[in-house]
Amino acid sequence: MEITTRDYSHANVIRVVGRVDASTAPDFEAKLNEYIHAGKVRLVVEMDATDFLSSAGVRTLISAQKNLKPRGGRLAIAQPSQRVSDVLDLAGMRPLFPIFDTTEAAIAEV
Numbered sequence: 001m002e003i004t005t006r007d008y009s010h011a012n013v014i015r016v017v018g019r020v021d022a023s024t025a026p027d028f029e030a031k032l033n034e035y036i037h038a039g040k041v042r043l044v045v046e047m048d049a050t051d052f053l054s055s056a057g058v059r060t061l062i063s064a065q066k067n068l069k070p071r072g073g074r075l076a077i078a079q080p081s082q083r084v085s086d087v088l089d090l091a092g093m094r095p096l097f098p099i100f101d102t103t104e105a106a107i108a109e110v
Contacts, residue, residue: 001016001017001018001019001020001024001027001028002016002017002018003015003016003017003027003028003031004017005031005035007040008107010042010107010108010110011042011043011044011106011107011110012035012040012042012043012044013043013044013045013046013078013103013107014031014032014035014043014044014045014046015045015046015049016028016045016046016047016049016050017049017050018049018050018051018052019050019051019052019054020050020052020053020054020056020057020060021052021054021056021057022054022056024057025054025056025057025059025060028057028060029060029063029064032045032060032063032064032075033064033067036064036067036068036071036073039071040073041068041071041072041073041074042073042074042110043064043068043073043074043075043076043110044075044076044077044078044103044106044107044110045061045075045076045077045078046078046079046103046106047077047078047079047080047081047084048078048079048080048081049081050080050081050083050084051081051083052083053083053084053087053088054087055091057087058087058088058091058093061075061077061093061096061097062093062096065096065097074098074110075097075110076097076098076099076100076106076109076110077097077098077099077100077106078099078100078101078102078103078105078106078107079100079101079102079103080099085099098110
């Protein structure tokens with residue numbers, strides 16, 4: 001898994017490339033928490049190049065959303081790959097995360 005970030009005045013984009021599974025989810029969680037603890041509360045997770053999302057990855061997303069809510073923030077998912085979309089659908093997670101077809105739309109709404 002590779003994580004890159006782009007910071008904008010209104011939101012921060014965290015791009016995840018590769019697999020988010022039990023072995024990589026801690027690194028993903030650490031990056032999200034780094035932003036949250038720095039007071040950056042409008043996060044967009046760009047997942048078009050995420051080819052696998054395990055339950056550990058889903059838990060990481062849920063945890064980040066829970067941490068953001070009391071801070072007045074939120075996490076959105078942008079451009080989910082088909083596999084990510086399938087996992088979110090199967091797990092019943094779509095209602096928890098705003099999901100956008102483009103990163104630009106997610107940045108505008110988060």
